[in-house]
Amino acid sequence: MKGNCDLCGKYGYLELHHIFGGANRSLSEKYGLVVNLCHECHNEPPDGVHFNAENMLALRKWAQKQAMENYGWDEAEFIRIFGRSYL
């Protein structure tokens, strides 16, 4: 799929990234906490989120805030569902 990267805005081929992976991958899907990223922002050093802990955390903070706002959750409710808070 082609489009604009959700992080850098560049147009090109996109990769789907689950913002909360591992055990929370299916929850990310359920609640729409996924983004479309270009390969550089997704899975390429030094800035790709799978290589850059700071960028990964920034994305998780952003997604947690979005989810809390969209679903009317407080922080405790987010933790109940996802296991921890990233704020």
Ligand SMILES: [Zn+2]
């Ligand atoms: Zn990008």
Ligand SMILES: [Zn+2]
């Ligand atoms: Zn990913």
